[in-house]
Amino acid sequence: MFERLIRIWERLRHSLWILPLLFGLVGSLLAGCIMVLPDLPFKQMFSPIWPIFSDISDVRNMIGMLLPALVTMFTLALSITMVVLTLAAQNLGPRLIRNFLGDHATQSVIGIFVANITFLVTALLMMGGLEAHNDVAQVAGLVGALIFVISLFSLIVFVHHLGRSIVSDQVIIEVGDRLEKIISETHDRVGHAVIEARNAGTILPEALAIDPETAIQATQSGYIQGIDYDGLCKRITEHHAYVELIRQPGEHVLKGEVIGRILCDESQLETLRVQINRDVAKTVMIGNYRTAALDVEFSLRQIVEIAVRALSPGINDPFTAIASVYRLGRALRHTLAFVYPIGLWMDDNSIARLSGPVSDFSGMLGAAIDQIRQAAAQKPDVLIPIAQTLEGLIPFISTDRQRDEIRRQAKIIINTARREIGEPDDCRDVEKAARRVLRYSAEWHETTLGENPLKENQPQDS
Structure with missing residues (x-):
């Protein structure tokens, strides 16, 4: 289950749209909250700079000017991102594109632009029925202007960040740091099983040596993206059987290819074969691409x-x-x-239930x-x-x-x-x-x- 969650998180983390979507929702929510504020003493709260606008028409005019500028900056940010992705694919390799798409700084800056646009659009739509001298519209205009200034400086930081991100030495450092983290996490999950296998002198069979009656076959073609070893071990323990896998994450398999075998009492083999094959299909995750996590x-x-x-x-x-x-x-x-x-992998009684490369x-x-x-x-x-x-x-x-x-x-x-x-x-x-x-x-x-x-x-x- 944990490996499956990691795969989902890996897919979301390298999606350029997920964080900007959240920022956009926050922008709309913020505008909605401001526009439904009760009648508070805003003049006393912002007395040094109040009144900001003479009436609500000035707020609408300002939003009408800021929105095209924001859309232009947003388009520029996306254009710069595409240029960087193209250079990265040519000089560093297309498989590193996922790392650039998953960069939190890039996602956050694009998200700031999206949040600002959704804020201004939402505020403009909710001003339709307000009076000419409504104080809430004044607050919405002030907040929109402040977010616009933040977006302007974010564009400068964004350009600086992307300029550094395509330097090969910087990319090597970042990918290396991520690699060390993955190695540590992988060892935390399988390190104890490696020690158990070494102490027991565990060996695995060749695919050709596996009897078709006891064989476990892949349910689809693709890369093995991950295996929920602990979850599979618990399922096998319930059947009082032992499973030997001969494939590991990262390897490519074909539908129907042998990926392991079942060892159990011959009288139970016919019954357990279907159940264990179903359990393996649920815990061995196969997809069209390899996952770094x-x-x-x-x-x-x-x-x-x-x-x-x-x-x-x-x-x-x-x-x-x-x-x-x-x-x-x-x-x-x-x-x-x-x-x-x-x-x-052992069960709670220290009985071997699962082995694999x-x-x-x-x-x-x-x-x-x-x-x-x-x-x-x-x-x-x-x-x-x-x-x-x-x-x-x-x-x-x-x-x-x-x-x-x-x-x-x-x-x-x-x-x-x-x-x-x-x-x-x-x-x-x-x-x-x-x-x-x-x-x-x-x-x-x-x-x-x-x-x-x-x-x-x-x-x-x-």
């Missing part, structure tokens, strides 16, 4: 896409690629908590490094930072599997340098950085793993 590797690839585009011949910006590598290194530091590629450090490291390394095969100025990033992760690794994956990446860098870099000195520099990774990792030995390996391997202050 429930898919760590998708979030990693947003930064990877920035780096790969920067290394393309049309852009050729190695500095952006280097910044992406270092920011990925900071995020990969947190992925070391994922020490095993499988999760195991999860993203582990090896998969995340490959998702972060492979495409950048391939695109930078002839660029020693990018390969060396990749090796330095791998070296920086060594003090925090927790398992032999993590060490072996780092060593594998270092060996690939050496082979890539020998094959692609023609300048001997450049090749030697890359090899030196990669061999330093091999030398330092060879001195590491696996230690006892606790609930959170990140905390255990943090250096202690002297």
